[in-house]
Amino acid sequence: MEKKNSKEQKLTDLAQELRKHIITMNCHAGSGHPGGSLSAVEIITFLFHKEMNFSFDNYRSPERDRFVLSKGHACLVLYAALAQKGFFDTKEFEKLRHVNGMLQGHPDRLKTPGVEFNSGSLGQGFSFSLGCALGGKRTFISRYTNTKPDYTNQNVLNREFRVYTIIGDGELNEGQVWEGFMFGAFHKLDNLVAIVDYNKYQSDDLNSNITALEPLMDKFRSFGWYALEIDGHNFEQIENSFLEARALKGKPTVILAHTVKGKGISFMENNPKWHGSLCPSGDEKIQALKDCGYGECVE
Amino acid sequence: MKTMRDAFGESLIELAAKRDDFVVLDADVAGGTGTNVFRDAFPERFIQCAIAEQNMMSVAAGLSTTGVIPIVTCYGVFASMRAVEQARNSIAYPQFNVKIAASHLGLDVGPDGPTHQAIEDIAIFRAIPNFTVISPADPGELKAAMPVILDYRGPVYIRTGRSPVPDIFGGSLKFEIGKGRIIQEGTDITIIAVGVMVHRAIQAAQIMEGEGISCRVVNMSTIKPIDKDLIVDSAIKTGAIITAEDHNILGGLGGTIAEVLVENYPVPMLRVGIKDIFAESGEPLDLARKYHLMPMDIADAVRYLHKLKEMKR
Numbered sequence: 318m319e320k321k322n323s324k325e326q327k328l329t330d331l332a333q334e335l336r337k338h339i340i341t342m343n344c345h346a347g348s349g350h351p352g353g354s355l356s357a358v359e360i361i362t363f364l365f366h367k368e369m370n371f372s373f374d375n376y377r378s379p380e381r382d383r384f385v386l387s388k389g390h391a392c393l394v395l396y397a398a399l400a401q402k403g404f405f406d407t408k409e410f411e412k413l414r415h416v417n418g419m420l421q422g423h424p425d426r427l428k429t430p431g432v433e434f435n436s437g438s439l440g441q442g443f444s445f446s447l448g449c450a451l452g453g454k455r456t457f458i459s460r461y462t463n464t465k466p467d468y469t470n471q472n473v474l475n476r477e478f479r480v481y482t483i484i485g486d487g488e489l490n491e492g493q494v495w496e497g498f499m500f501g502a503f504h505k506l507d508n509l510v511a512i513v514d515y516n517k518y519q520s521d522d523l524n525s526n527i528t529a530l531e532p533l534m535d536k537f538r539s540f541g542w543y544a545l546e547i548d549g550h551n552f553e554q555i556e557n558s559f560l561e562a563r564a565l566k567g568k569p570t571v572i573l574a575h576t577v578k579g580k581g582i583s584f585m586e587n588n589p590k591w592h593g594s595l596c597p598s599g600d601e602k603i604q605a606l607k608d609c610g611y612g613e614c615v616e
Numbered sequence: 617m618k619t620m621r622d623a624f625g626e627s628l629i630e631l632a633a634k635r636d637d638f639v640v641l642d643a644d645v646a647g648g649t650g651t652n653v654f655r656d657a658f659p660e661r662f663i664q665c666a667i668a669e670q671n672m673m674s675v676a677a678g679l680s681t682t683g684v685i686p687i688v689t690c691y692g693v694f695a696s697m698r699a700v701e702q703a704r705n706s707i708a709y710p711q712f713n714v715k716i717a718a719s720h721l722g723l724d725v726g727p728d729g730p731t732h733q734a735i736e737d738i739a740i741f742r743a744i745p746n747f748t749v750i751s752p753a754d755p756g757e758l759k760a761a762m763p764v765i766l767d768y769r770g771p772v773y774i775r776t777g778r779s780p781v782p783d784i785f786g787g788s789l790k791f792e793i794g795k796g797r798i799i800q801e802g803t804d805i806t807i808i809a810v811g812v813m814v815h816r817a818i819q820a821a822q823i824m825e826g827e828g829i830s831c832r833v834v835n836m837s838t839i840k841p842i843d844k845d846l847i848v849d850s851a852i853k854t855g856a857i858i859t860a861e862d863h864n865i866l867g868g869l870g871g872t873i874a875e876v877l878v879e880n881y882p883v884p885m886l887r888v889g890i891k892d893i894f895a896e897s898g899e900p901l902d903l904a905r906k907y908h909l910m911p912m913d914i915a916d917a918v919r920y921l922h923k924l925k926e927m928k929r
Contacts, residue, residue, distance in 0.1 A: 379683060426710050434677070438705040441674045445706060448678020448686075451663070493702070496668035500675065503666070 328552050331401065332362040336581050336609035338397035338410065343596045346414040349422070350593035352585055354394035356516035356549070356576035357386075357483055363555045364481055365398045373403050376431050382478050383449045385434050387442025388485030388514060389423040390593060395432070396420050404431040439485065440493030443511060446482035447501050450509035450569070453478045479563075480509045487519025490528055495540070501569040502541030509569045510562045511542075514549065516578035518589050533573055542571045549574025582608045620777030621650030621719055623755030627762045628654040628687070632661060638685040638715075638766055641676055643669050649689045649719040649776065669694045673702035673716075680712040685766055691720040692734025692775065700740055707771050708746040715765055715772045721751075722862030723890065723907055724779050724812050729897040735890050738810075739867025741773040742840040748793060749840040751775040753814035754784040757837060760791035768793060775811060779900055782815045784835070796843040802832035805918050805925070806850035806857045810836050810869045813860040813888070813909065820860075820914035829922050839869060844876050851881040856925045858886050858917045862909055865889035884924050886917045 335358045343351045361384075365371070369382040386395045393413075400407050405419060412418030419428050423437030433449075436442035454477060488494060501509060513533070517524055524530045537544035543565050547554040555574075562570035578592070579585030582605045597605050606612060628640060628651065639661045646652040646662075655662040663679075665672035669690055676686035688695070695703070695718040707714045718737060725733040741749045750765065750772060752758040758776060765772045784799065796808070800821060809817035814835045821831035832854055834846060850857060857877065859870040870887030877885060888909070895907055904910050 383681075433681070435705060435710040438701060440670070441677075441702055441706045444671045444674030444702075445678040447671070448675035449681060450678070451675065452679045452682025452684065493668075493670040493674070496666070496671035497675075500665065500668065500671055503664075 325552050328362055328366065331366055332358050333581070333610045334401060335362060335394060335397040337606060337611045338400060338407065339393045340582070340597065340602065340605045340609065342393050342396060342410045342413050344602055345411045347596050348414060348594050349393050349596065350390040351393060351582070351596070352518065352578040352588075352591040352593070353388060353391040353485060353514065353516060355580045355582060355585065356578050357391055357394050357514045358580065359550045359552060360483060360512055360514065360555060360574060361394050361398050363552055363559070365402055367556065368559050369481060370478070373431070376404070380478050383433050383446065383480045385436060385442045385446045385449070385480065385482040386424060387436050387446065387482050388439070388488050389435075389437030389442060391483075391485070391514075392420075392424045392437075395424060396429070399429070399431040402431070405429070439488040440491035440497070443482055443484050443488070443494055444497045444500075446480050446509060446511070447497050447504075447506060450480040450501075450506040451504055453480060453508050454506065477508055481512065482509070483512045483514055485519070486513060486515045486517065486524050486530065487527070489513065489530055489533070490519070498537070498540040498542060505567050506569045507566050510559065511569065511571045512549075513571065513573050514576055515573055516576040518578045518587070518592065520592050522589060537571045537573070541568060543568050544571050544573065546573045547575070549576035550580060617780035617782055618755040619650070619780045620755060620758060621648070623650075623758050624717065624719070624776040625650035625653040627759045629657050630759070631762055631766065632658050635766070638687055639663055639679065641665050641672055641686055641688045643667055643672050643690045643694065645690055648691065648778070649717070651689050669699040670702045673699045674706040676714045677706040677710065677712045680714050686714050688714060688716045690718060691732060692718040692737045693720065693732055695773070696734055696737035696740045703741075704744050708744045711746055711770060713769050713771070715774060717774050717776050719776045719778050721775050721777055721811065723895050723903040723909060724777065724862055724900045726779070726900040726903060727897045730894040733895060735864045736867070737773075737775065738839055738861070738863050738869060739871065742872065743867070746771050747840065748772045748838070750793065750838050751811045752837050753809075753811060753835045754781050756783060756785045756789050757791060760789045761837070764791045764793060777811065779812070781812055784815055784818065794838050794841045794843060796834050796836045796838070796846040798846070799833045799835055800831070802830040802854065804830045804854060804856070805922055806832040806834060806854045807860060807914060807918065808834040808836050808847070808850070808857060808869065808873055809860040810839065812862050816909070816911045817860050817914055819911035820918060823911060823915045824918050827919070829918060831918060836869060839872055842872050842876060844880065847873055847876045848881045851877055851883045856884045856921045858888060858914065858921060860888040860914050863889055864892055866892055884921055884928070886921050888914050888917050
């Protein structure tokens with residue numbers, strides 16, 4: 318492995334901790350979707366620790382940046398990141414997917430602090446993000462100063478916030494997503510970044526054995542979006558793509574992030590079996606924790 | 617007679633002049649729903665979502681987190697079926713403050729035919745937790761309901777309508793969510809109606825009055841939460857109930873009333889409505905005649921039920 322500078326080393330550590338949390342949660346629940354959670358780890362690490370103005374202190378502020386996990390089934394990685402940021406205790410992991418738990422099988426904004434949207438029905442989180450971004454540009458609110466809406470997160474915005482959403486590659490099968498791509502370009506939502514977690518697998522099989530997804534970059538560009546292609550596990554490329562998106566005016570950005578399903582856990586990588594509905598057995602759990610650098614802390 | 621869609625458009629403009637906390641979303645049907653006048657008057661508060669209702673529903677959910685109340689407007693068929701899963705998962709389940717206003721309901725849609733005649737929307741929306749379901753009976757009630765649903769915090773499905781409807785309540789009217797209204801008192805039978813069937817129910821009651829049968833007429837403009845007290849009161853006082861709706865007789869107003877009666881105070885009941893079939897193209901009145909939604913049809917139901925009630929005595 319190449320020698321990394323300290324900043325990147327820290328992100329790598331944070332990412333590995335997310336992987337540990339994902340495996341731990343997956344084992345507690347006995348089910349869930351580890352494969353697609355692991356592929357989004359680096360992107361979410363960078364978003365939560367570097368890119369976004371979003372923390373436990375401001376998550377109810379109307380000016381916070383929004384993160385929407387449109388591929389809601391990968392909520393293990395979202396819960397891991399929220400726990401890492403201090404939104405709740407890792408003890409909650411034990412009750413994931415169990416009755417009376419705070420952590421649902423798919424995200425629930427009313428049950429879990431820090432969750433923006435009840436995603437999981439594919440395509441909807443992306444459209445929800447577009448709505449947030451349109452509201453964030455507040456082209457229609459700016460004129461109204463005497464508004465007195467009566468709910469908590471309703472105030473005059475002093476700052477245009479940014480919206481980040483992760484879409485699954487399988488999710489791109491949904492027609493609603495393409496309605497959304499047209500909408501985003503039409504409304505010039507340059508405060509929105511959509512990241513496609515392109516791990517090449519969906520629920521049953523390789524994307525390419527399910528429908529004709531490619532050529533994705535051509536599709537995105539023809540829909541009027543600024544499109545970038547990166548290695549979704551490379552922090553430098555992630556950072557640069559977000560910088561480019563921030564500088565761009567007049568159109569939304571979509572980042573096609575090439576990732577590996579099950580990334581970082583040797584026996585899960587590129588194995589469609591680990592999409593969902595199962596968890597590592599005893600030996601597998603030890604191996605998985607070892608793979609993400611936590612060999613010694615097996616309970 | 618004012619059309620329901622004109623009343624809806626006017627209501628939006630009047631409200632927009634007074635309050636700045638809402639925006640209107642449209643799916644390229646502004647002419648059909650009556651929002652075109654609002655679009656012209658308040659273009660910056662009108663959000664074009666194109667013929668993409670699923671995206672529009674979820675966009676509305678996102679918008680509602682940013683300081684505005686989105687009013688989603690489209691035809692009933694698309695609001696209640698094309699995009700209903702978005703209404704459920706993007707709006708109802710997370711409890712976002714979004715209002716869905718649907719035009720083109722029942723056979724009142726007329727010549728566009730069954731593809732555009734929403735005859736299931738009440739049944740569908742009332743089955744979704746967290747949704748309030750409202751169906752005003754005339755332009756005045758629609759205008760009275762709009763500010764109330766904007767003040768109410770939570771998901772609302774409001775049926776605006778399309779065609780001209782006679783003025784029933786005569787202007788000034790206080791609208792309250794969850795309250796039915798007795799339009800006229802009667803002792804023999806209660807007719808509970810919704811939407812365009814309310815004025816037909818009043819006519820039916822007049823016909824019956826000539827035959828010596830006294831009908832209480834109730835406008836049940838909130839279907840969810842249903843006014844249980846008024847239904848039970850009507851059952852106790854008149855002993856028989858007829859429901860009238862321009863909607864499938866399965867799961868709509870009739871189903872709602874039946875549920876309340878069976879669990880609280882069972883009395884003989886009949887449902888007037890679309891008899892679980894797809895209709896056809898035609899002028900709304902011609903369709904109402906053919907598919908038995910006219911005052912005469914309600915009157916027939918009253919005569920039959922009254923006879924049944926007398927036999928049981």
